[in-house]
Amino acid sequence: MSSAALINTDDPDALEPTLQSILDQRSLRWIFVGGKGGVGKTTTSCSLAIQLAKVRRSVLLISTDPAHNLSDAFSQKFGKEARLVEGFDNLSAMEIDPNGSIQDLLAGQGDAADAGDMGGMGGMMQDLAFAIPGIDEAMSFAEVLKQVKSLSYETIIFDTAPTGHTLRFLQFPSVLEKALAKVSQLSSQYGPLLNGFLGANGSLPNGANLPEMMEKLEALRATISEVNSQFKDDRLTTFVCVCIPEFLSLYETERMIQELASYHIDTHCIVVNQLLFPKPGSGCEQCTARRRMQKKYLEQIEELYDEFNVVKMPLLVEEVRGKERLEKFSEMLITPFVPPS
Amino acid sequence: MPSLLVLIFVIELAVQLINSIGAATINTLVWRIATSLPFPISKQFAEQRTKQKEYLAVRRELTATSSQDQFAKWAKLRRQHDKLFEDLEKKKSALDASQATFDRYLTTARLISTRGLQWFLPFWYGREPMFWLPYGWFPYYVEWFASFPKAPIGSVSIVVWQWACTGMLTLIFETVTAIVGLAAASRQKQAVPVAGAGKRPGATASSGEKKEL
Numbered sequence: 259m260s261s262a263a264l265i266n267t268d269d270p271d272a273l274e275p276t277l278q279s280i281l282d283q284r285s286l287r288w289i290f291v292g293g294k295g296g297v298g299k300t301t302t303s304c305s306l307a308i309q310l311a312k313v314r315r316s317v318l319l320i321s322t323d324p325a326h327n328l329s330d331a332f333s334q335k336f337g338k339e340a341r342l343v344e345g346f347d348n349l350s351a352m353e354i355d356p357n358g359s360i361q362d363l364l365a366g367q368g369d370a371a372d373a374g375d376m377g378g379m380g381g382m383m384q385d386l387a388f389a390i391p392g393i394d395e396a397m398s399f400a401e402v403l404k405q406v407k408s409l410s411y412e413t414i415i416f417d418t419a420p421t422g423h424t425l426r427f428l429q430f431p432s433v434l435e436k437a438l439a440k441v442s443q444l445s446s447q448y449g450p451l452l453n454g455f456l457g458a459n460g461s462l463p464n465g466a467n468l469p470e471m472m473e474k475l476e477a478l479r480a481t482i483s484e485v486n487s488q489f490k491d492d493r494l495t496t497f498v499c500v501c502i503p504e505f506l507s508l509y510e511t512e513r514m515i516q517e518l519a520s521y522h523i524d525t526h527c528i529v530v531n532q533l534l535f536p537k538p539g540s541g542c543e544q545c546t547a548r549r550r551m552q553k554k555y556l557e558q559i560e561e562l563y564d565e566f567n568v569v570k571m572p573l574l575v576e577e578v579r580g581k582e583r584l585e586k587f588s589e590m591l592i593t594p595f596v597p598p599s
Numbered sequence: 600m601p602s603l604l605v606l607i608f609v610i611e612l613a614v615q616l617i618n619s620i621g622a623a624t625i626n627t628l629v630w631r632i633a634t635s636l637p638f639p640i641s642k643q644f645a646e647q648r649t650k651q652k653e654y655l656a657v658r659r660e661l662t663a664t665s666s667q668d669q670f671a672k673w674a675k676l677r678r679q680h681d682k683l684f685e686d687l688e689k690k691k692s693a694l695d696a697s698q699a700t701f702d703r704y705l706t707t708a709r710l711i712s713t714r715g716l717q718w719f720l721p722f723w724y725g726r727e728p729m730f731w732l733p734y735g736w737f738p739y740y741v742e743w744f745a746s747f748p749k750a751p752i753g754s755v756s757i758v759v760w761q762w763a764c765t766g767m768l769t770l771i772f773e774t775v776t777a778i779v780g781l782a783a784a785s786r787q788k789q790a791v792p793v794a795g796a797g798k799r800p801g802a803t804a805s806s807g808e809k810k811e812l
Contacts, residue, residue: 505667512674516681554668561671 293500298531300327303417305588311349318411438479445472492524503555535597611764728754
């Protein structure tokens, strides 16, 4: 058995094992990169961003992972504002904290009006926001979208957190929309009546203002529905799954793909990372054993995901950090890696 | 009017039967018959049953497949399993809903044809004699009671006929139930000593010990 042999790629029906299709799809605006922790999401998203930067006018890489590895990968500090990556003129990166951004959002609302008057309002919004699971993510994505829209990037890549619930808010758009629509309808119908009770300016007991709150809710509903419609459009959005050829990672990937399908999010690329290609005649027992195991799972991947672009990436001997190494690594996303024979 | 006589009797008989069998039992029975007849609903049922079988087969295969050794096969089975499960749940709720509708119709029809007629017929035919009593056989108050409330004197009214039917049927049903109950009890009694024969000495011994204490 030649341990370095790749899995059979002679199958004419098999899709090409590269991410070229993503580069070619010019309409793509949102690309998510996700997978279990430690499989190389950040490396993959950085590499994909580098490759996209070569063919797009401008690319933005956003990390929503609170661990924030972008700074490590590029050896450069990134913050909440988009900043150009050193050595590139059309690739920017930023790091946002999904939980932090909602707090900022709420705090910002508090500051916008009278501080004393808005104290209760902020609390009420916060209660509302945390009452619905996933709404914090939805709002932070909405916020990012708002920011990004004004910045006019051609493509935005999200390096998502490994929780797997990044996109769970897409699950309940209709419920939330219906609820919020009902609330706003009620308020518009009974607003005058309530205002009669509440006084001329419609202030609620703890200092909130009814019409203003309804306005805010309505705005939230609109942004969430827009996020949903954008993310569910397969011309605009795709999801790149990253995994390693091990059971748990595969299991998670399968679950994620099914979940994404239930949210109607397009996904047609899988990056299999950290493949071992020991040199022929290498005496490393662990490497050959591991290679055998990886091969088993690779075969399963090929069989199961025949409608996906399955990209195979080798495990390198050095850490993939810094611009040069990332660039070299990113080449392998486009031109399949040929193991030394 | 012998037909009306028979009709009243049949209605009372039906009411008694329904009461003793139970409305819910009858509904499920009719539902089962309806679903086994060649109606569209029975086709849906057959589909559901085959789907269920398919689902169970897939499930069995899924548990028999090792997810670690044959991941692709396992994952494909899992997808199939999930899809079938979802389908089944959806179909089941639809079928349940149609059964509820069917039950509602059936109950309405049953109530109209028993309770409705029970009230309507005496009301409509209140003045008509069911049959005439032989002249001079009964004293006046018996004749008056037999024609209660509005039938001509000397005849038996529909209401009284209804009462008579109800009373008779109740009596018969109670007798039958009692006989059946007695028969069942006697059969049980026969069975009990055989089963308890071996235990009996022990039981008496223990009771004897208790007394000594």
